[in-house]
Amino acid sequence: MSESTSNRKPPRNRDSWAKQIDRLSVGELPAEAINLNVHGRRPTSPLQGFGQLWQKTYIMRLEGIPEGADVTPAKVIAEWKANFASFWPEGNNFYGALQGIRPGEVAVLNLSVPGGGRLSTGVHVIYADDESFSFMTPEGHMFAGMITFSAAEDGEGGPVVQIQALIRASDPIYEATFRLGFGHKAEDEFWFATLRNLAAHFGGSGAPALRQVCVDRRVQWKEAKNVWQNAAVRTALYLPVIFVRRLLRRD
Amino acid sequence: MVLVEAFTATVRRVGPAALIELAGLIDGRAEAELEQSFHDAVRLSPEEVTLDFGGVNYINSTGIALIVGLLAKARASALPLAAVGLSDHYREIFEITRLSDFIEIRQEDSHE
Numbered sequence: 001m002s003e004s005t006s007n008r009k010p011p012r013n014r015d016s017w018a019k020q021i022d023r024l025s026v027g028e029l030p031a032e033a034i035n036l037n038v039h040g041r042r043p044t045s046p047l048q049g050f051g052q053l054w055q056k057t058y059i060m061r062l063e064g065i066p067e068g069a070d071v072t073p074a075k076v077i078a079e080w081k082a083n084f085a086s087f088w089p090e091g092n093n094f095y096g097a098l099q100g101i102r103p104g105e106v107a108v109l110n111l112s113v114p115g116g117g118r119l120s121t122g123v124h125v126i127y128a129d130d131e132s133f134s135f136m137t138p139e140g141h142m143f144a145g146m147i148t149f150s151a152a153e154d155g156e157g158g159p160v161v162q163i164q165a166l167i168r169a170s171d172p173i174y175e176a177t178f179r180l181g182f183g184h185k186a187e188d189e190f191w192f193a194t195l196r197n198l199a200a201h202f203g204g205s206g207a208p209a210l211r212q213v214c215v216d217r218r219v220q221w222k223e224a225k226n227v228w229q230n231a232a233v234r235t236a237l238y239l240p241v242i243f244v245r246r247l248l249r250r251d
Numbered sequence: 252m253v254l255v256e257a258f259t260a261t262v263r264r265v266g267p268a269a270l271i272e273l274a275g276l277i278d279g280r281a282e283a284e285l286e287q288s289f290h291d292a293v294r295l296s297p298e299e300v301t302l303d304f305g306g307v308n309y310i311n312s313t314g315i316a317l318i319v320g321l322l323a324k325a326r327a328s329a330l331p332l333a334a335v336g337l338s339d340h341y342r343e344i345f346e347i348t349r350l351s352d353f354i355e356i357r358q359e360d361s362h363e
Contacts, residue, residue, distance in 0.1 A: 008308075008338040009308075010338075010340050011308055011309045011310070011340060012309065013309060013311060014340055016311070017340075017343075017344055017347065018347055019343075019347075020343050020346045020347050021347075043347075043349065044349065045319060045348055045349035045350065045352070045353075046319055046323065047319065047322065047323065047326070047349070047350075047352065047353045048349065048352075053323050055320060126312060126347055126348065127311065127312035127315075129311065131311075132311060132312060132313060133312070134312035134313075134315075134316075136348065136349075146312070146315070146316050146319065146348070148312050148313050148316060150279070150313065152279075164313070164316065166316045166319055166320060215320055215323050215324065215327075216323045216324070216326070216327045217327075218327060
């Protein structure tokens, strides 16, 4: 028998993991943020979703970095964590802690959706170290799952940056958008733009590529009930109320 | 200097179960070997696959995603998955990531 499990030395990355929580709690946000569908929601793993399970890997080598620039994987991750929101495509907002991405943080996302609408949801930072960081999504998010951001040297040039998502559409409405193609297309364009913006931050460029694998083709019908927490529907329903409240506060 | 302990996965049959003994670091570099070990375990036609984490001393979030992927494949094949040899820290990680909702975590120590 090996050493007892409870006596084992804690791993060196122990502090890189978030503490266990049952439900998400949102801190103070800027006045313009739409804070819906995050506070009180439970994080969801890829196993709690409805749709097909996909592993999507967006990968890009940082090229054309100015000579003499010190762009190591650790530097890339440090900058990415510190300025995460600034790399998102225009019209999408990430309201996280001012200190950047840290384990245990909860961020509110206000996203643009086709047709000019907004969607409010969030993420929970479950892991962050010098090489990578990861989010889990809350109930109601488009996806149930985990997304990991990392950087590494592969010995063939500049650092390679990667975004890897292990995700299922949370409910039948979201799954329909993915089956019809535009859900995947919007997701892919979002992360490609993020990677290009990250490269530009270092004065370089890159050609992002996508590798995708369908890990489980089945849908999980018992999770169809997730539709009641659909953040897109709830945001659309609550937005008029929020705008009226803001107007009344001005008077 | 940081010592890098390579990931290993050894498959053997223990009664009706296929046991995968994991050791070392589970991160992105473990993907190919972890996948292969799962395929080898399934080829034994077991009633269950047991993952033994007794020799694991590091898992990062990419490693957890690999384990989630294995669990999804096991569920797609209607094959129960159990975990043994988890330290208190990794039990907590399984709670945080909600893996524990889908994988049976046994109190017993590693099969070593």
